[in-house]
Amino acid sequence: MKNSAVLVSLLACFMLITSCSDxxxxxxxxxxxxxxxxxxxxxxxxxxxxxxxxxxxxxxxxxxxxxxxxxxxxxxxxxxxxxxxxxxxxxxxxxxxxxxxxxxxANKAPVVYGYNIINEYPHDTKAYTQGLEYYNGFLYETTGRHGQSTLRKVEIKTGKVLQQVSLDKKYFGEGMTIFNNKIYWLTWQGKKGFVYNLDTFKQEKEFAYNKSVEGWGFTHNDTDLIKSDGTHKIWFLDAETQKEKKSIQVYTNKYAVKDLNELELINGKIYANKYQQNAIVIIDPATGIVEGIANLKSLKKEMEKTQKLVPQDEVLNGIAFDAENNRLFVTGKHWGKLFEIELVKKQ
Missing domain, CATH: 2.60.40.10 (Immunoglobulins)
Known part of the structure; x- marks a missing residue:
């Protein structure tokens, strides 16, 4: 019996060694x-x-x-x-x-920009700005928060709201863009967006997005809708079907740039608000490389001369561009002013 036990033990060890060697x-x-x-x-x-x-x-x-x-x-x-x-x-x-x-x-560092203020206009302090776009002489704006989300047509010089429609209170409104005479409006965590008639503000359809995390900023090029989702990714949606086609990752020469918020396509580049940083990053849509960073922190300080802002909440958000007259507009959540600025490259 002893010999059998020893034999079994040796055989087990041999099998273990063989198994380990394999x-x-x-x-x-x-x-x-x-x-x-x-x-x-x-x-x-x-x-x-x-x-x-x-x-x-x-x-x-x-x-x-x-x-x-x-x-x-x-x-x-x-x-x-x-x-x-x-x-x-x-x-x-x-x-x-x-x-x-x-x-x-990225294989090169971004260019750093400052700014000059060209003009200041009134802006509704009740507007928790999520999306902003210039179209045919007017600003179109979307605001956020549950029960307070609205789509607006705004007179630039006076800040007067000329037309407005509210979003169902179960949704938190986010960015918007105008494409082919339709208004496309995102929701934050609702996993869907809505399409409105540009003239009547009547809702015509809705669309889902499933690959991107959330809905944040919105703009477009000649063929696609372009969407941010709060990460370092930017998504391209088919303009006809609103289906997500592809995404790019946004990087500097040092790190991924996340918290990308409101978007605007200007001269072929994507301008994106960096949430809570009071800055705009300028992105090559073909590569995802951050080509420029506009530091607008002092613009927030300019705003605070006349208005107390809630830290980390009432921040810069809203970029609109008048291509015909080369005018760049920016504002913030609950800011009482809309600024027309020009970006100036720092030496």
């Missing part, structure tokens, strides 16, 4: 962070250099051609932001997937 341990070795237009080498390693049959590499779920156990990735093919890299490994009678990521930063 375990493959993989890792993906590569630089985790780099800059745009560089190249990253990604290599699959097995801890004890055991033989494998083959490897398939994927970036963001899309297979890429490679030979052997390594691949060179051009960051210009993927743009700034975090990207998932995966390797599907085939080895004796088994397969395993190994995941990692790499992060691409």
């Amino acid at each position: 375990v493959y341990k993989f890792s993906l070795e590569h630089k985790k962070q780099t800059t745009l237009n560089s190249t990253i080498n990604v290599t699959l390693k097995e801890k004890k250099d055991k033989a494998i049959n083959s490897v398939q590499f994927f970036v963001n779920g899309k297979e890429i051609s490679s030979e052997g156990v390594s691949v060179d990735l051009k960051t210009s093919d993927y743009g700034v932001g975090k990207h998932q890299i995966s390797a599907l490994v085939f080895y004796p009678e088994k397969t395993k997937k190994e995941n990692s990521f790499f992060e691409v930063l």
